[in-house]
Amino acid sequence: MQRRTLGKSGVEVSAVGLGCMGLNFSYSHALSTQESVKLIRQAVERGVTFFDTAEVYGPYTNEEIVGEALQPMRDQVVIATKFGFNIVDGKMSGVNSRPEQIRKAAEGSLKRLGVEVIDLLYQHRVDPNVPIEDVAGTVKDLIAEGKVKHFGMSEPGAQTVRRAHAVQPVAALQNEYSLWTRGPETNGILEACEELGIGLVAYSPLGKGFLTGAMSKDTKIGENDFRKLLPRFTPEAMEKNQALIDLLKRIAEDKKATPAQIALAWLLAQKPWIVPIPGTTKLHRLEENLGAAEVTLTAADLADIESAAAAIQVEGERYPEQLMKTTGL
Numbered sequence: 595m596q597r598r599t600l601g602k603s604g605v606e607v608s609a610v611g612l613g614c615m616g617l618n619f620s621y622s623h624a625l626s627t628q629e630s631v632k633l634i635r636q637a638v639e640r641g642v643t644f645f646d647t648a649e650v651y652g653p654y655t656n657e658e659i660v661g662e663a664l665q666p667m668r669d670q671v672v673i674a675t676k677f678g679f680n681i682v683d684g685k686m687s688g689v690n691s692r693p694e695q696i697r698k699a700a701e702g703s704l705k706r707l708g709v710e711v712i713d714l715l716y717q718h719r720v721d722p723n724v725p726i727e728d729v730a731g732t733v734k735d736l737i738a739e740g741k742v743k744h745f746g747m748s749e750p751g752a753q754t755v756r757r758a759h760a761v762q763p764v765a766a767l768q769n770e771y772s773l774w775t776r777g778p779e780t781n782g783i784l785e786a787c788e789e790l791g792i793g794l795v796a797y798s799p800l801g802k803g804f805l806t807g808a809m810s811k812d813t814k815i816g817e818n819d820f821r822k823l824l825p826r827f828t829p830e831a832m833e834k835n836q837a838l839i840d841l842l843k844r845i846a847e848d849k850k851a852t853p854a855q856i857a858l859a860w861l862l863a864q865k866p867w868i869v870p871i872p873g874t875t876k877l878h879r880l881e882e883n884l885g886a887a888e889v890t891l892t893a894a895d896l897a898d899i900e901s902a903a904a905a906i907q908v909e910g911e912r913y914p915e916q917l918m919k920t921t922g923l
Contacts, residue, residue: 595608595609595610595640595641595642595643595884595887596608596609596887597609597643598793598866598867598868598869599793599867600765600766600792600793600795600867600869601765601766601787601790601791601792601793601867602791602792603744603763603765603766603791603792603793605672605713605714605743605744605765605766605793606643606672607643607644607672607869608641608642608643608644608869609862609869609887610642610858610862610869610870610871610872610883610884610886610887611642611643611644611645611646611795611869611870611871612634612637612642612644612645612646612871612872612873612874612880613646613797613871613872613873614630614634614645614646614647614651614656614659614660614873615646615647615648615651615656615873616873616874616875617630617633617634617656617659617873617875618630618651618652618655618656618659619651619652619655619656620651620819620820621816621818621819621820621821621875622815622816622817622818622819623816623875624875625875627655627658627659627662629875630659630663631659631662631663633874633875633877633880634659634660634663634664635663635666635667636877636880637880638664638667638670638671640880640881640884641884642671642884643670643671643672644671644672644674644869644871645660645664645671645672645673645674646674646675646768646795646797646871647659647660647673647674647675647676647707648675648676648716648718649675649676649677649679649681649699649702649703649706650676650679650681650686650718653681653684653685653686654681654702654706657675657703657706657707658706658707660673660707661673661706661707661708661709662708665708668709672713672714673707673709673712673713673714674712674713674714674715674716674746674766674768674795675703675707675712675714675715675716676715676716676717676718676748677691677695677696677699677700677703677715677716677717677718678690678691678699678716678717678718678719678721678748679718679719680695689718689719689720689721689722689723689920690721691717691720691721691724691728691729692721692724693724693728693729693731693732696729696732696733696736697732697736700712700715700736700741700742701741703715704741710740711740711741711742711743712741712742712743713743713744714743714744714745714746714765714766715733715736715742715744715745715746716745716746716747716748716766716768717729717733717746717747717748717750718748719748719749719920719921719923720747720749720750720751720754720920720923722923726750726754726757726758726761727757727758727760727761729758730745730757730758730759730761730762730764731761731762733745733762734761734762737762744765744766745758745762745763745764745765746764746765746766746767746768746795747764747767747768748767748768748769748797749768749769749770749920749921749922750767750922750923751781751782751922751923752781752782752783752785752786753782754923755767755783755786755790755792756786756790759790759792763790764790764792765792765793766792766793766794766795767783767786767787767792767793767794767795768794768795768796768797768871769783769794769795769796769797770796770797770798770912771794771796771797771799771861771868771870772796772798772799772800772801772805772857772861773801773805773838773842773857773860773861773899773903774801774804774805774826774835774838774908775798775801775912777922778794781922784864784865787865787867788865792867793867793868793869794865794867794868794869795868795869795870795871796861796868796869796870796871797871799857799858799861799870799871799872800854800857800858800872800883801826801857802821802824802827803821804826804827804832804835804839805838805839805842805853805854805857806852806853806854806857806879807839807842807843807852807853807854809832810832810833810836811829811830811832811833811836812829813832815827823914824910824912824913824914825910825911825912825913825914826908826909826910826911826912827910828910830909831909831910834907834909835906835908835909835910837906838903838906838908839853841899841902841903841906842856842857845891845895845898845899849889849891849895851885851886851889852882854872854879854882854883854886855882855883855885855886855889856886856889856891856899857886858870858872858883858886858887858889859886859887859889859890859891860891860896860899862886862887863891863896
């Protein structure tokens with residue numbers, strides 16, 4: 595497995611990481627703890643060194659799974675987790691990045707992960723009620739205390755990143771980025787990452803499964819699957835967005851690859867400091883995703899994709915209105 599460094603942070607990880615949320619949270623199909631542990635360890639055996647979780651996934655149980663799975667090879671991997679939400683009666687209940695809450699979350703994550711230090715600690719979403727300087731300052735203190743190695747942010751606005759970075763260098767931003775979610779190209783995030791030496795960790799790089807080509811307007815989404823709430827996963831939107839799948843399939847056929855591999859290879863080709871973290875519950879999909887690092891897209895291929903994608907109007911927002919309001923702050 596090829597390796598990449600997240601910006602100028604010195605954090606070296608596998609070129610493709612593993613997003614662990616979906617193992618037991620947010621989708622209709624959840625693995626048992628035993629199955630999840632097995633899949634994570636199979637990822638390590640195949641060269642993955644970067645694993646992403648959060649206290650709110652479960653809540654809490656996802657961190658416990660990741661911690662158990664990676665305990666035997668702790669020194670070989672980078673584990674990222676997140677703080678930033680109130681958790682009430684087992685559910686997210688608004689953002690909370692008050693310093694005391696950050697400390698409480700960090701202590702909980704350390705215990706559940708079974709680690710002495712958190713490799714990368716993200717603010718999950720910006721809290722408009724807490725100055726970002728206070729957030730960055732609290733994480734800076736945790737770093738000084740040896741409880742955290744690196745600070746990250748998820749879905750912030752570019753100016754917020756700059757303010758935070760001035761207090762405590764930001765190692766990585768975790769934003770949604772894929773062929774059908776290209777906001778980082780236009781909202782200043784890629785520019786800020788380039789200028790400040792910050793890595794970009796791309797979550798949902800396969801469009802929450804849609805860019806694999808395995809879904810269509812006829813796909814029945816389970817009642818417990820959070821995609822049922824997302825505008826892009828209505829039958830009408832999926833039918834219109836099929837044009838993007840057709841593009842990926844065309845390129846994939848030429849490259850003897852799969853649509854998912856082309857989608858990931860496209861991301862990897864954008865910047866050397868971008869690391870996608872696709873999630874999966876299946877070993878064959880994990881192996882398929884990791885194979886993307888071996889797919890080479892030429893300048894001509896990338897120009898072809900860019901030209902064809904520019905003619906496709908993606909249907910539907912990526913989140914409902916209330917969730918969209920928590921991004922880009």
